[in-house]
Amino acid sequence: MPELPEVEVTRLSFADKIAGAKIISVQLGKPLRWPLGCCVAELVGQTVQTVRRRGKYLLIDLDQGLILVHLGMSGSLGFLLGRSAMGTHDHFEMVTSRGVLKLNDPRRFGAVVYADSEQSAMACKLLGGLGMEPLTDSFDVSKFQAGLKSRKAAIKQVLLAGDLVVGVGNIYACEVLFLAGIRPTLRAARLSRARVARLHTVIREVLTRAVALGGSTLRDFTNANGENGHFQVEAMVYGRGGLPCRVCGSIINSIKQGQRTTFYCPKCQKH
DNA sequence: AAAAGCCCCTGGATGC
DNA sequence: TGCATCCAGGGGCTTT
Numbered sequence: 001m002p003e004l005p006e007v008e009v010t011r012l013s014f015a016d017k018i019a020g021a022k023i024i025s026v027q028l029g030k031p032l033r034w035p036l037g038c039c040v041a042e043l044v045g046q047t048v049q050t051v052r053r054r055g056k057y058l059l060i061d062l063d064q065g066l067i068l069v070h071l072g073m074s075g076s077l078g079f080l081l082g083r084s085a086m087g088t089h090d091h092f093e094m095v096t097s098r099g100v101l102k103l104n105d106p107r108r109f110g111a112v113v114y115a116d117s118e119q120s121a122m123a124c125k126l127l128g129g130l131g132m133e134p135l136t137d138s139f140d141v142s143k144f145q146a147g148l149k150s151r152k153a154a155i156k157q158v159l160l161a162g163d164l165v166v167g168v169g170n171i172y173a174c175e176v177l178f179l180a181g182i183r184p185t186l187r188a189a190r191l192s193r194a195r196v197a198r199l200h201t202v203i204r205e206v207l208t209r210a211v212a213l214g215g216s217t218l219r220d221f222t223n224a225n226g227e228n229g230h231f232q233v234e235a236m237v238y239g240r241g242g243l244p245c246r247v248c249g250s251i252i253n254s255i256k257q258g259q260r261t262t263f264y265c266p267k268c269q270k271h
Numbered sequence: 272a273a274a275a276g277c278c279c280c281t282g283g284a285t286g287c
Numbered sequence: 288t289g290c291a292t293c294c295a296g297g298g299g300c301t302t303t
Contacts, residue, residue: 003296033279073297107280109297153274169296258275
């Protein structure tokens with residue numbers, strides 16, 4: 001479910017509320033992708049400083065160290081005023097003086113990991129290889145261009161890999177390539193300078209807009225307050241295999257790249 | 272260094 | 288209604 005906009009909207013929906021909160025207790029459900037990496041007792045008594053985002057990770061800064069949260073494919077965070085029973089798919093619950101932070105994640109591809117610091121081995125393993133943040137100035141066109149130049153893989157897969165630019169998941173990768181008129185199978189290195197510039201712009205525009213509108217409602221995304229997003233723009237291609245293109249009427253193609261499905265318009269998106 | 276596969280896990284939709 | 292099959296928004300890890 002969560003790509004950059006959804007993760008960012010989640011962050012914005014509870015960062016201010018939880019800042020300054022004291023951790024009272026922590027409860028774990030079934031195992032997530034990795035073990036927490038510390039004793040619960042190490043967290044209790046600490047104060048939450050800030051909540052940041054890096055790629056699709058949320059970084060919850062504490063007095064000592066930080067908690068990394070990843071929502072995986074099916075995770076969502078809730079920040080509730082009162083405590084409630086741990087549901088079947090609640091696998092992390094942190095009771096604080098300001099409210100209760102809860103991770104619900106049916107598939108358990110998500111993670112909640114404590115790290116001593118951002119320089120710790122675990123933090124480096126998870127964050128070290130991440131690419132540029134698309135919504136900051138660090139997302140430089142020249143660097144983007146240079147990065148793509150060295151890649152023989154298909155542009156769609158380079159976007160998805162996250163080591164050049166972060167936060168673009170399967171849905172937004174498909175949508176962004178449609179809006180930029182680029183065939184997803186095109187080798188990254190073969191994109192002209194002008195098309196790279198166009199893609200760069202589209203990525204920023206689409207992600208910015210999705211965040212501003214509260215994330216995508218393509219499925220059932222809710223922020224940490226349980227509110228739906230308003231990114232009502234219907235997908236141009238994602239999930240529309242076999243249907244007519246909204247622009248030219250051609251039948252939208254559906255193919256596999258890596259283990260993921262790619263959707264594209266054979267006429268609007270050129271090699 | 273980069274690319275390609277594999278795998279983790281559960282639930283919902285579809286088809287017989 | 289029951290059961291099998293396929294599919295899903297991610298990404299680290301291992302192998303080429």
